[in-house]
Amino acid sequence: MPKLRVNNFTITLDGYAAGVHQTREHPFGTIESPVLHEWMFATRFGHEMMGEEGGGEGIDNLLALAGDHGVGATIMGRNMYGQILGEWEDGWTGWWGPNPPFHHPVFVLTHQPHEPIPMEGGTTFHFVSDGIEAALEQASAAAGGQDVRIGGGASTVQQYLRARLVDELHIAIAPIFAGAGERLFDHLDGGPVGYEVVEQVSIGTVTHVRIVKT
């Protein structure tokens, strides 16, 4: 049975997935993304993503790899696709350059319909404006029997958690503080209800936490 997963979702020790003042230049706002995601950039997986050699091959790397493995489609929020408020801007195709690291269909939740945008390397951005269930249906169909991953951001994960549609989450807690911004575990109506922490592992400076639906 294919799952709906969240993987390698990194938050600060005080719980923030992104800071305030998010812009095109600073997608994570007042949180420095290289610092937040340092654990992943340091892995072999991270190095390969940046087209570099080397990188750590320990548990951080295994978890980073596992987050990509068996995923046939990604869902993300409009804000993760681009800090675009108001009308679509011509030519914007996300943060990831001509060959985004997804290599499968990506479904962007948005209130503003848009034609699909095919990219190099197998990624196509689809735009879904009829809700999270519709996006999940389309993503599941496109995933061809593989899992669907929620890329982010926090608000999108929260919407799926509130609907109890997420099967498992792997989050990484980075040893830094943000002080303000968007928290992952917020706006969950007293929850996440019906989820259990099944593993906590501190590796070097990051703590990996695995959470499953009970």
Place this chain on the structure above:
Amino acid sequence: MPKLRVNNFTITLDGYAAGVHQTREHPFGTIESPVLHEWMFATRFGHEMMGEEGGGEGIDNLLALAGDHGVGATIMGRNMYGQILGEWEDGWTGWWGPNPPFHHPVFVLTHQPHEPIPMEGGTTFHFVSDGIEAALEQASAAAGGQDVRIGGGASTVQQYLRARLVDELHIAIAPIFAGAGERLFDHLDGGPVGYEVVEQVSIGTVTHVRIVKT
């Protein structure tokens, strides 16, 4: 140089030190204290505190012990001393029975002055109504060269963090969710500013984090 410390301060994975609806019967409100503090109750330190034999002797126990070691005075907020809104109630002497586990002077921050309350076993509750610096001065003097510990709750820790008076914190992250309540790392004006996470260790199901002033 004596330090101002926070030790064994346990929060949920979503960051809460206490839930909502705190009452005399449920000091942590919607968070069940035995669940939140299970890691500590399971140690030899915790067993001794409850007058029982046995208990774990691993790193959880060492950290629990270290949190008490070298402490000459404790500061706590009015809310940690008792869920008393409005006037003092006659006869209330805290949650801890006739022989509280402090065994040294305890300074309670409150806007309502009150005579000191001597208890069995070396604990005396003093009531300080002229601010956090005054409480720290009095506690430092009473500690006789030993460290001063902030017992809690979250709001009291925040006040001292904002003033950059805390030298180090040891927090434990329990693998449970609260969904609502009082977060430790909140109301810190974008901080804690000038603090660094120096260690994260997951032991069984709790993650210990050590944070120091830089």
